[in-house]
Amino acid sequence: MKLELSKVVQGCRLGLLTAIEQTAQHSLDVPGCLLFTHCATVPHLTQDTLHTLSNLPAVTQVTLNCLAEHHEVLEEFKEGVRKFAGLHDTALYCSLHDSATTNPAGHITNKTVSVWGSGGRMELTVAKFMALQAAIKPDFYQSMADGETWQANTSRKRVRKAVDRTLAHLDECLILHQKTQELKQAKIFGVVEGGNILEERVRSARETAKRPVAGFVLDGFQSAAMKQDLRSQLITAVTAELPQEKPRLLQGVGRPDEVIACVEVGVDLFEGFFPFQVTERGCALCFDCTVTTDPETAGTSPSTVLESNEERPVVEEPKENGDSCPENMTRFEMNLNDKRYREDLRPLVEGCSCYCCKNHTRAYIHHLLVTNELLAGVLLMLHNTAHYLRFFRALREALANDRLQDFKRRVLQ
């Protein structure tokens, strides 16, 4: 696995992650996001509907939350999750947890972590964790970690324990990794913990960097737990300790403004769960993510492909028709449950080339949500994924052309 940086400007890294797997055919643009899945399926989508999207990320993410309960099946199958799921041509990353769901706290021990499948909680030792990886056959995976420091008021002692345990797990994973035939070609990422305590973050980063890992997962920075200022501060300190030539994957952060801020402090990769969360609340991403190339027209750009809608999301008009906003709705999206879209025959986002926007109207999506129809999830997932990927492409373009500040302004307006 190789990270080729073409440009580093004001802390932002632009480049390409190559040689992700043995066949060395896939490369992932940096900064970029992974393809979020449930059990190797992008939520709501079959392979046919998924492939109406172009430029999908080269790396698909699966989680042990989903896969742990299928261990026996995967072991008998012998050929790994990619083949088991009939996946398209893609690289595979395996994480411990699913950032779209919050797992109950308090189940971690010195030797185990827990994941939650359809049948309930499953406890994993390092041995079991590694056996799972062997059955899954990812191209890279995070080592087992104690990331349960996202709650408010986690004590310093608890944070220190999390760092210690995570390092211990990493060392054990590395040993087992060497001994596991099925993981010969796979890469392991170390996990940086440390909660919101600067010294612990630095310690974790420094220690993890000493190990022979292919990259770093930044954990415990989940959006709900932490304000972006603190997050930026901590990540700055962390990345200062990490080698430049290895990729940094940040878990649990997906909101566009937070993504940009984290790119500015040296993060390379993000998980792709945010479009799914937006979809589940019946909303559609609609924020402006155009990149202007001409400084003279910046700020007064003519209607480009993704001119922002006249409608501003509900922040300005809360509870206008008595419809309550979905919980956690952000200012980057529009709420298709709202009655105002009942007769709106325009596409979700003018100029968007996704299947949903090319074929359907806001009124139709609204109808599907009102009538609880499954197709709502399909269409919204397609649009939200397309829009989010477009955001990352535009972000990279902005970095390449030194238009980051302007881009930031447009996204945040």
Add this chain to the structure above:
Amino acid sequence: MAAVESGTCEGPAGMSAVKRLSHAAPLALRILAECPVSKARACVLTLPHGPVNTPVFMPVGTQGTMKGITVEQLEELGCQICLGNTYHLGMRPGPELIEKASGLHGFMNWRRNLLTDSGGFQMVSLVELSEVTEEGVMFRSPYDGKEILLTPEQSITIQNSLGSDIMMQLDDVVSSTVTGPRVEEAMHRSVRWLDRCIAANKNPDRQNLFAIIQGGLNADLRKACLDEMTKRDVPGFAVGGLSGGEEKDDFWKMVTLSTDHLPRGKPRYLMGVGYAVDLVVCVALGCDMFDCVFPTRTARFGSALVPWGSLQIKQKQYAKDFQPIDPDCQCATCKRHSRAYLHALFKSDTAAMHHITIHNISYQVLTKLISRIFSCFSLYRCFYCSCCLYFLL
């Protein structure tokens, strides 16, 4: 569009006073082949939104959507006509909006054919305390509690707004398990309502109104209904009031009685049928068109249809079954996914339902059964014999 063939109205012998429309209906039926032993036939039914090969199974997309399947996927599955539901769509989002969105075709962006039912069945089956009078069906809306009266005229008005290629008359529906004078009353009323529907149709040049033969399980009443309704020059006929829990022997008798007395040159639509076995038999009895929610509904419960029955994919026995649902099936699901993966996926994501839905629609619409019928005809072999072989194998 020209409707040369549909003009030939072959009613029962001795028929007189044929009530004709002032212009030809937008439907043409071309019979490609007929089985010499059974009453089966293979046809091409041409409608405003394209041709439909019959026998045809029409999947049901109740609320203007085929349960998690995109219209592109539906087209790729070979579906040439599907159903929308007048009652549900009339409630939400309502005919005015749909008309504004260029009809149901425009609203859901389906460019092939649509058939809408009248709304009558739902009103009687779904809604408590509905009351039928000569005027129409009175019921209480489940959404706002208001009293609503659905008349034949209103049903047609809604269907005109939906713009479906085939509209069903509002009929007085009684369950096939009901006996006595109510059945006769319903039959006669359905004839009167047919005339009211015909008169109310604003778009006879682009929307086909089908009559629905009633009469329950009473041969005399059925025959009387057939005699009357075939006097009206409608472009097609449906056989209604069956597949609602009656004995199979009674069911088949009524189907074959109906097709005996329906004109050869017009399509016969058997409503609410259904299961693969029933499809085979009713094709042999002379029916051309079928609809049923079963394949799509059962898919969402993880039930995959196969020639030898069905697989309950959520059952433990499939957890390590690495073959596809049907190794011979060419649908996208079977080409790419195993029973084991679908079993696992059912625990994590709704997409599992979509995979099975696609397979089940493929099974019913492009069912080996129906394609066998066509290959049978192309080899000039008897459909009936082919059918027997099919069941014996």
